[in-house]
Amino acid sequence: MTDLFHESDSDVGSDGHEDTGPSDRSARAERRRRAKKRAQRQRTIFTFVAMVLGLAVIVVGAILLLRPLFSGGGEDPSSGPSDFPGPGVGSVEVVVSPGDSGAAIGQTLVDAGVVATVPAFVAAYNANADAAGIQPGTYTLMQQLPAVDAVAALLDPASRSDSSITVPEGWRATQIYERLAEQLELDVADVEAAAAEVTLPAEAEGAIEGWLFPSTYSIAEDAEPLAVLQGMVDMTVSVLERNEVPQDAWHDVIVKASIVEREVSREEDRGNVAQVIENRLQQCNDSGRLEMDSTLAYELNKPASEITQSEWAADTPYNTRVIVGLPPTPIASPGESSIAAAANPPAGEYCYFVTVNLDTGETKFTGDYQEFLAFKEEYQQWRESNR
Incomplete structure (x- = not known):
């Protein structure tokens, strides 16, 4: 009986199920392989969806970040149009x-x-x-x-x-008073009285000449001359500050700039004239005298060509052929380019210059005295040809 039972047990598999043979084992392996492949496919789909969602978040964020740059400096497009259609x-x-x-x-x-x-x-x-x-x-x-x-x-x-007044570069205070009086329909004496009340910086040393900045100014119908003149002075201070001129140098810079303004007619010559002024003050001409015609012409209020020999020899504060150093005040209202040139003259050896053609303003510069004399002769020839 024992042998009979042992023979029956040999047909039962180790898992307690009846083993039908190799084909059953192969089917089970196939099922496991398919299940594993299905799980892997699900993981791949999930990863792809996550990547798409992440990319979408990045794109939306970039659009929100960059939109202000293309819609006018961060303005909310919903707050109004970027431009009105008109007509107004x-x-x-x-x-x-x-x-x-x-x-x-x-x-x-x-x-x-x-x-x-x-x-x-x-x-x-x-x-x-x-x-x-x-x-x-x-x-x-x-x-x-x-x-x-x-x-x-x-x-x-x-x-x-409103109305406006334009002050050209190189004008002196008296010319500005006359134009302002005409604009405001006042007597020149009224404008001169207002000028005496203007608040000047201490560096002006009480002289308004040179501190009335040349520009175009708006004038209201009820404008007072004092307010207009004060605005011109305040503008000069602003220009000095904008060009970073040290305050203790304001006076000398305005004086030098006014001479530059009166001595040149071409923009490209301003720096060169400023260089000559600086070098002459350092005695490049062995005297420390500026020898500028424009300063005495200012004092006498007439063109340099009309100054007499005796006047050229006069010992006056503005005759820079006689005195050493700068004249006591500016001689005109300098523009910003002249102020910038006087504040920072280019380095160089120029000590002399001559305007050889008064029509074109052609001016020649040199550090050599003999060449300077040749330039003077060239001017004399031009003058004779254009008398």
């Missing part, structure tokens, strides 16, 4: 201040409702070659204008709602 409505007065940049003017116009955005105005300003000629002053403009129309309106004299 109503009117408003706006003030362009001296020294305003395109962006500053744009902000003024945005605040007044003239243009929609600063970037739109700046783009129109930069696209118009004449925009740099927009003058300080008060303008009456329509609101809700396209930016290009706003720039055009600021360039149109008809848009000005």
